[in-house]
Amino acid sequence: MAMTEQEILAGIGKIINEITGIPAAEVTPEKNFVDDLDIDSLSMVEIAVAAQDEFGVEIPDDQLKHLKTVKDVINFIQG
Amino acid sequence: MSKDQVRVVVTGLGATTPLGGDVASTWSALLAGRSGVRTITEDWADSVPVKFAAFAAVDPTEVLPRPEARRLDRAEQLALVAAREAWADAGIEKVDAERLGVVVGSGIGGITTILAAYDTFKEKGWQRLSPFTVPMLMPNGPAGWIGIEVGARAGVHATVSACATGAESIGYAIEMIRSGRADVVVAGGTEAAIHPLNIGSFAAMRAMSTRNDDPQGASRPWDRNRDGFVLGEGAGIVVLESEEHARARGAKVYAVAAGVGYSADAHHIAQPEPTGAGVMLAMRRALANSGLTGQDIKHVNAHATSTPAGDVVETVAIKEVIGGHPLVTGTKSMTGHLLGGAGGIESVFTVLALHERIAPGTINVDDLDDGIEVDLVLGTPRKLPDGQIAAINNSFGFGGHDVAVAFTSL
Numbered sequence: 001m002a003m004t005e006q007e008i009l010a011g012i013g014k015i016i017n018e019i020t021g022i023p024a025a026e027v028t029p030e031k032n033f034v035d036d037l038d039i040d041s042l043s044m045v046e047i048a049v050a051a052q053d054e055f056g057v058e059i060p061d062d063q064l065k066h067l068k069t070v071k072d073v074i075n076f077i078q079g
Numbered sequence: 080m081s082k083d084q085v086r087v088v089v090t091g092l093g094a095t096t097p098l099g100g101d102v103a104s105t106w107s108a109l110l111a112g113r114s115g116v117r118t119i120t121e122d123w124a125d126s127v128p129v130k131f132a133a134f135a136a137v138d139p140t141e142v143l144p145r146p147e148a149r150r151l152d153r154a155e156q157l158a159l160v161a162a163r164e165a166w167a168d169a170g171i172e173k174v175d176a177e178r179l180g181v182v183v184g185s186g187i188g189g190i191t192t193i194l195a196a197y198d199t200f201k202e203k204g205w206q207r208l209s210p211f212t213v214p215m216l217m218p219n220g221p222a223g224w225i226g227i228e229v230g231a232r233a234g235v236h237a238t239v240s241a242c243a244t245g246a247e248s249i250g251y252a253i254e255m256i257r258s259g260r261a262d263v264v265v266a267g268g269t270e271a272a273i274h275p276l277n278i279g280s281f282a283a284m285r286a287m288s289t290r291n292d293d294p295q296g297a298s299r300p301w302d303r304n305r306d307g308f309v310l311g312e313g314a315g316i317v318v319l320e321s322e323e324h325a326r327a328r329g330a331k332v333y334a335v336a337a338g339v340g341y342s343a344d345a346h347h348i349a350q351p352e353p354t355g356a357g358v359m360l361a362m363r364r365a366l367a368n369s370g371l372t373g374q375d376i377k378h379v380n381a382h383a384t385s386t387p388a389g390d391v392v393e394t395v396a397i398k399e400v401i402g403g404h405p406l407v408t409g410t411k412s413m414t415g416h417l418l419g420g421a422g423g424i425e426s427v428f429t430v431l432a433l434h435e436r437i438a439p440g441t442i443n444v445d446d447l448d449d450g451i452e453v454d455l456v457l458g459t460p461r462k463l464p465d466g467q468i469a470a471i472n473n474s475f476g477f478g479g480h481d482v483a484v485a486f487t488s489l
Binding site for chain 1: 144145146149150206207209210211
């Protein structure tokens with residue numbers, strides 16, 4: 001069964017909180033990883049690997065660099 | 080002391096050790112003669128012949144925020160905890176970043192990261208390696224993180240000389256300020272190497288105590304029945320500053336970092352040279368570099384690891400170069416041997432000894448070995464004299480490194 005956007009957002013919020021310490025509530029769809037959340041490229045790799053475990057969707061490196069916002073990741077996971 | 084030489088002072092202290100999570104708790108435990116050694120309860124204890132170690136009294140992951148701790152090797156975690164304490168203690172509100180440096184080393188570096196990462200690699204593949212694996216395993220990692228933390232742009236360095244690392248770092252920092260490269264330098268050593276591979280490897284050298292029935296009595300420098308060192312972990316950091324810079328901001332000053340002496344044994348990769356010639360040369364050079372004489376030295380924090388080979392010859396060297404008068408102490412009897420962290424915490428102890436005029440004791444010496452002709456502080460601490468006095472911290476390392484750092488009271 002496909003996950004809802006809310007469920008994916010909650011999962012991403014949990015992952016980002018675990019890796020960066022940013023409160024999950026601050027992780028909202030419009031946020032840009034670099035400009036708004038101050039997440040560096042090494043942490044993005046960690047987040048992508050954790051997302052793979054959480055959602056079972058692999059995010060290849062050439063795709064990862066195009067995922068600028070939380071909404072981009074949600075869309076990618078929803079396919 | 081030559082008049083044209085910049086004087087370097089100690090304005091901040093930080094430590095996290097088997098005796099306590101900060102300087103105050105470590106120092107009071109040290110003066111109380113407490114041992115920081117405990118039995119290894121981890122399941123891997125069965126795989127090694129040594130069943131005890133001196134673990135950090137406060138786990139750094141309990142102090143650091145989780146997201147920060149997970150991207151740091153344990154040696155980096157311990158170094159950051161100690162550096163933050165030292166930096167806060169120094170209370171420097173404003174410093175030119177290009178005049179601020181860091182010199183912090185480790186004997187082994189991120190060894191537990193390497194081993195855990197290799198397990199991950201074999202079991203799950205390269206994609207599952209943390210992107211922080213390299214910065215966690217590199218031995219200059221602790222210095223790098225501290226440099227970012229305080230904003231040091233004069234230079235960030237990591238000396239590596241096994242168990243002399245911490246002292247060598249502090250010596251390098253003194254020289255960095257004297258040569259005019261920096262006004263303030265955060266310096267010291269860190270280590271986190273309590274892992275079965277390291278214990279097995281040191282045990283393979285027959286370097287470690289196997290007194291498994293009495294862990295807290297195992298580190299016994301100068302005792303006739305000593306049988307090796309006790310592995311410890313932790314970090315000791317000092318903030319060094321040119322006297323001019325410290326005075327201008329009205330800083331609290333603990334002591335003067337008077338000078339350093341380096342030498343090398345050129346003898347054996349792991350065994351101390353039996354006449355103590357290298358150790359003597361390091362102490363002679365420390366005296367000359369500091370403008371001190373043996374008579375000025377009232378206290379020595381000895382390297383004294385509790386190994387059969389090194390402890391007595393160090394006292395012979397002290398007697399020869401300094402004399403029989405200084406109060407000589409072996410604090411590894413309580414902290415265990417922090418390897419690259421040892422010179423860091425023992426410099427902190429040497430500075431505090433001068434500042435508080437008290438030489439910590441040496442525990443576990445039940446039957447003093449032969450051939451020792453210096454005034455050892457056995458059991459309880461002893462008072463140091465008033466007036467202008469000096470002290471030396473000795474640190475030696477595998478590879479034949481000999482380092483002596485001299486400090487003077489105000």
